[in-house]
Amino acid sequence: MLESALSGKTLFVTGATGFLGTALVETVLRALPETNLVLLIRPGRNVTAEARADKDLFRNNCFDRLRDQLGAENFKALIARRVRICPGDVGTDGLGLDAEGQRLLSDADVVIHSAATVSFDAMFDQAVEINLLGPTRVMRAYQAARENHLNASHFVSVSTAYVAGSRKGDAPELSLSVQPHYPEIPWLQEVNAARAQRTSTEASSREPSTLAELRSLATAELGAAGVALLSEKVERLRADWVKDQMVAKGRARAQSLGWPDAYAMTKALGERLLESERGDIPLSIVRPSIIESALRDPYPGWIRGFRMAEPIIISFARGLLKDFPGVPEGIVDVIPVDLVVGAILAAAAHPPETIKYYHAASGSQNPLKYRQLVSLIRRYFSDNPLYDDIGQAIAIPEWTYPARGQVESTLRRSKRIVDTSVKLISKLPLRSNFTEYQDQLAETQQGLERAGSYVELYGAYAECEAIYLADNLMELAGALDDRDRETISIDPHLINWESFVLETHLPSVVEHARARTRPKSSAPKRTSREDRLRASLLTGHRLAAFDLENTILAANVVDSFSWLATASVDGGHKLAIAASLLAEAPQLLALDSRDRSDFLRYFYRRYRGAELAELERRAPEFLTGYLLRKSFPLGLARVRAHRQAGHYTVCITGALSFAVAPLSPLFDEMLALNMTADTNGRLTGEVPGALPIGEARGDLLRKLAQTHGYEFAETIAYADSTSDLPMLEAAGTAVAVNPDTKLRQLARRRGWLIEEWSRARGYGNIFLPIGRTL
């Protein structure tokens, strides 16, 4: 029946690359051989709509079944025959269609509008543009295109069951306008308000006070990383700030009117607008509840993207989410994606006189209780636990179904404690010793952030106690004949919740999340990820750039000055020099952490008047007594390994050339600072030109790569601190050596190799080295 009803028809589909759209396209191609498709797809910045369709749609594993049945060639031919791609954008009035697009739209017998921004944390104005105005935009374009067309038209719009709001009790399949408690609000005001809020939020994000705050956040994270990186970071933080503000404003507005969030609210207003603007085109509105993985088609468990329930389930299984708000007796309205597709296609085959509504929802027909879902999830993960980093099975927490506020405040409290610890630790000049603890803390911090956002986003949904009536849906299901039922499902009664959750949905979710489902192999490991990374560094055509201080040596400019200054004087004076440096240490440290260039220039003034020849004469002793004893043997070995592999090695340092000259044979090239000397061979204390600090270091690396004929991807940078970030970022591969807390966190996030190199054991720590004749 369905097949014949849609036979010879052309469906114009928006949102085809989404979760629902993908399943819809697949079902049409598979189950309705005489039905053709036109897909409205927004071209990307650098890709055509056709390329996007191929990449984002047809390569999805949703089509594996068809591809296997037909063979790759035939599958291609099938698409070429039955699918037309129409470039266009739902966000633009008139959809941005060209003449060919106009023609395709005018030929469409049914328009299925499924494009939406489904993320529950969409920005308010964005949700308004897409969800509120989008459907009507498509409708108007359709009306314009169909003006002179005689064939019957039909518009199917995909909405959401949650347009009914955070209500309790029955929600019928009717227009929102006839439902009780529906707030009658003029849509245009909301549109204008959202647009105005965007403008004002953008403006206030540029207020000096906001920018100052963001700047201090960026500095706290990156340290003295240089102007370019900091400003980039501040701009990113500003954009995030605007986004957060717009999300919060949307949610506040929605909740003030009785919707859980801006998504449901804009969808609801979108429906209302569409109703009034449809003209005489018959309109079917399909309202699915929470769409989850497929019950049967294209194969059980098929899912696309990480959706609403999955992150919560995975957080729960990982033990991150110790509790989640919700009403245990409440109904979780979940609907498999293939049932929604069935409802949409069946609705498309049954154009109403005027408007008809369908709830693609299970709650009234075959309800799944929240308690039952939780116990099924518990059962599944008791039998199939996830494993943590060190290979232990993770025990899953018992949920107590508390109220939302309670969970939120618990999470907030733990997060505050962890945040404070992280802030405290990153202020301390710690290296390697505390690192493991730091890593754990950072992970906990991220976990808590995530858990908190889930509760905020989805808590309202879990508390929703509305029951979505589905009489119209059942009518559609009843109209299917046996042949249809082989390829298409609609009826929620088909779902056996226990087997669906345990055998179909959860395995799919776990696989999708790439969670660790097996204990680590206890077989002895030959190579770790680090070893593989390390080995890969030493292959190929490479340029390796090394920072010096704390990367190759546990030395710094203050130390080396102390050694050199004391080497030439006797007993009492040595102590005096060392003592004055010690007294000044806090001030020097503070200056260093603010701006490295300023610090170096300030500090290097001390060399004024020193005799260059005398310093150069000290070089061998300086090498033995200071540089080598402060060196990291593994670091030296790494430089040498690069050279042995035929790589070009460069040392980029802010140290003075005469202080590091004895080390220069280690590298192919040593880029250090040259201090000028006067005619008597005495140092001036001045270093001409820009110092190789911050961005300059990144630029230097780029220039080096160019000069010596290396691609950026072939460069490797080794450095220890966030002030070297520009160089690390510029390099193809970055290695963080003995990173400070900030750099460690960044490095972990970016998957950089972290090396812990230390001085050879055996010598005590020399705090301020005093030079002496060896």
Next chain:
Amino acid sequence: MPRPGFVLEVDRATPPTLFWHGESFRLERLPRGSRILYPPEPLNPIGDVRGAIDHALDNPVGDVQPLSSLLNPNMKLTIAFDDVSLPLPPMAAPDIRSLVIEAVLERAAQAGVTDVVLIAALALHRRMTESELRHALGNRVYNAMAPRGQLTQHDAEDKANMTVVGETDRGELVELNRRAVESDLLVYVNINLVSMDGGHKSVATGLASYDSIKFHHNVATMVHSRSFMDRHNSELHSSNWRMGHVIKDAGVKIFQIETTLNTATFPDSFRFLSKREWEWNLRDRGSFIATSEALKRTPPHLARQIFQSIRSPYGVTGVCAGEVEAVHEVTLERVYQQQLVRVDGQSDILTLGLPFIGPYNVNSIMNPILVYCLGLGYLFNMYRNKPLVRKGGVVILSHPNRPEFDPAFHPSYVDFFEQVLTETTDPLVIESKYEESFARDPWYIHLYRTANAYHGVHPFYMWYWGAHALDHLGGVIILGGDPKATRRLGFQSASTMADALEMARSIVGPDPSITHLHSPPLVMADVY
């Protein structure tokens, strides 16, 4: 009259035995019936050392004229001297080298010689630091020679200043310091602390290049040097002697001066270290307890500084000068007279307490490779005729064997430990697979030439030094050794002597005979 060394058999009344343990000591009770080999007491030193030097220079042995008659104003004179690796610990000032060199320089001055150069005969050892040179030569010599560039250190990698002297009949290359070879007279000033030192080895090794040294510093030679302390049964020495003949035939004139020391190794505050335990008086006991308690509370690097500052009150027992081989025979007799003790029969287990110092960690750290070398190279080889331990027996070394390194003096050791020993401990494999790349490494060569680093190949020689012992032994246990570092060396560690003996029994059988070499002070076993 100093008492000769002797072998004590442990019985019920024997007090616990003192074991060296790096920069500390252990008192261990050895099983009844174990033997302890005590060194002879220090021989009486010569009263008038300067007089003895003058006598030796004026009355050379062998077919040589007195030194003064070999000198003339137009000549090129080079004086080479042993480096910082001798003696151990360093000698309390004045160092015997400074006395001998002063006497030689005085004669040179009298003869009007102006072209005089001093060369520290480093071979592939690290360059000496200024204070070490000042100590060895005395301030007078240093201040006279150094500022005018007349004090140099041998640089085996300075190819422009090396010259090929010839080849032995076995194809062994002799490549030496050009200045030394082209001088009209080469005077070599030795300190012959043990019987290995001196003879043709002084010039043929001390002033040679890597390309020359590698002909005798290799596994095959070392396995056939039984022991390398016994010059007449040492392939190492045979090779050096062949080279010595090539040098002589090439017309290089050498005036060899060898000096011998007694075994007065420790200053008065450490007197208990030179005494036999049952003869300790109240003061010795007190200073032992005070020392070892203080050491327990001292961080290792400070303890090391304390021990490295020990200067030994050696007495000079002889000075002999003249033709190389004739001089060396006299020297050997004197060394044996001081150190040799007759022992009857080998044992299943040999225990050794390793002290804080070996030839290559003066003013530095005894790293695990040097621990290995000191135990299985030097102390194991302190024998004549037969090793103290039977073939297939076990050596127990007492040392903390911490994985500590001096990255300035021993840079290639760190890499040897991390890159080579992680792959294999087999000397033959190590030699064939890794030696060349370390020896030719430009970074190590840079550090050897400009800083104070041992040559890149040096840790390999340390490993070959123990090749004979590895070949001979059934097992090696390091008592109190860091387990990981000890495993890296290919050995086992034990935390107590009882455990160590238990582990040894599983190799040599249930009722082993045990010998302990109570050294230092130095003692050499003559095993029949």
